Amino acid sequence: MNRDHKPFIRVNHLKKYFPVAKNWRGKNSQYLKAVDDVSFSIDEGETLGLVGESGCGKSTTGRLLLHLLPPTSGSLFFGGQELTRLSKHELWQKRREMQLIFQDPYAALNPRMTIQASLHEPLKAYGEDKRTRDATIKKLIDAVGISSQYLNRYPHEFSGGQLQRIGIARSLALKPKFVVADEPVAALDMSIQAQILNLMKELQQEFNYTYLFISHDLSVIDYMSDRIGVMYLGKMVELTDRDALYQEPLHPYTQALLSAIPIAEPQRSKNKIMLKGEIPSPVHPPSGCHFRTRCPFAKAICAEKEPEWVEMKKGHYVACHVVQEAHQ
């Protein structure tokens, strides 16, 4: 995909801290730093993959981008507009253009509403008349391959794959420009995963959607993304083109992640990098570099200073002391 480098989404120093404890005066004293100083941009029509272990802040980042959660600090540009400065009504108008696809499509649909009612709902909310709504929905469910005779059924009468296709249809009903897909295939069978991913790609080609694709599955991310960001404990540690990431990962964490991908060649020997220990608590992250406690290359400086977010090569960002020293 050729990119014209027109950032559609821009995020600068985005932070989201959740208060987890209060002191005796009722003031927040401890925070869970779910997203801690993250900056990146997404071009129009591009898919940015976001990968990391569970609890690393991927989903929170996605929800911050849609302004479903207000950020603690940082700025957030959507098509040139700063979302955090919009009034309630302006934000509501902008919501049309940005949508979320959920991991669990069953939980995302009201169990007491027919699929028909659920599909109509977002269009109704923006005041579309019945004829337009019917036409839009007819086109959408054709596109995702659901028969219109099922429209009167309830969510519990569908399979997971069908529900996710309905979920996608619903998220796209408003013709958004930007779609956050939060682990859209994690809850589905392998065979259905491919179906959903291909559907999302086809729709993207047809309607030029900009995707933020969140997953912990490296092969899914590889398949979907143009560029990939790797997150660890609320920080982005590496961000680059897909090919660059898979061919020459720079950050030790990315290297460890990639070495964990199973290869369908039992003869071939692999150097699997085993990480020691558990992911630390995001309430008490390690000093300096968050990854240093599990990093095989950790040095003294890693505990003292937070690594800076540096563009090592064109479009290849890394936050790591070791890598940055080696390249000097």
Add this chain to the structure above:
Amino acid sequence: MLKVWNRYRHNLLAVSGLVFILLLIVIAIFARQIAPHNPYTMSTAARLTGPSSSHWFGTDQFGRDILSRIIYGSRISLQVGVIAVGFSFIVGTIMGIIAGYNGGWVDSLISRITDVLFALPDILLALVIMAILGPSLNNLMLAIGIVYTPIFSRIARGAVLNIRDSLYIEAAYSMGVKKIKILWHHILPNILSPLIVQVTLSFAFAILSEAALSFLGLGVSPDTPSWGIMLSSAKDWMELSWWTAVFPGIAITLAVFSFNSVGDGLRDALDPRTGTGN
């Protein structure tokens, strides 16, 4: 709506309950035409006579026809049940939804009010309200309504808290659905089940509360035919004349049972996940 009825239709108990309630409504409306005797006419000669062909359910200590009094009594019982419970259901549910959905100081305020109401015994609270408002049927229904409001408020609040953070609420919000629509289309239908069960239970308690308050002289006047009054005045005579207590008791039991089975049927019919639905 049609789907709900289709699911309801298959529940025999619920349908019989509904039929009985409709019958009760007809009886209440046409009490004058149906009742064989005047419910107020006393007769010293016919005091406490057992069931017979002229008095099917016997007579009470003043010689009044019990069947006729039960027929007229359905008016008051239905009125008290429907209006008092309807009041507490509507007011309590709105309070509970507002408290649960908004949280913060609004929640604290509403929850403290319900706590205060809960702290007082039901009858005592109703007595206080009746003492302030004065005895009359309308005030009686209002008092009973106020007494049961905190129950609905608390149930609704708990149910809202349970589903407020559901994914489908977030999904609706992220698709630009306005707050009031989310409350009406997503929250209300999903908290209705426990509330409906409570409505049917409260109906029974409301009929009994009416009896208790009337007995204490704060409800309707003692000569008015009401199932509650009949039952409470029968307690002095039932060792000698069982019919004075049994027939009003059966009337209350049947009405309460019908409302309960209608409530159960409604709860199941409103949930698309139960039953066939086709």
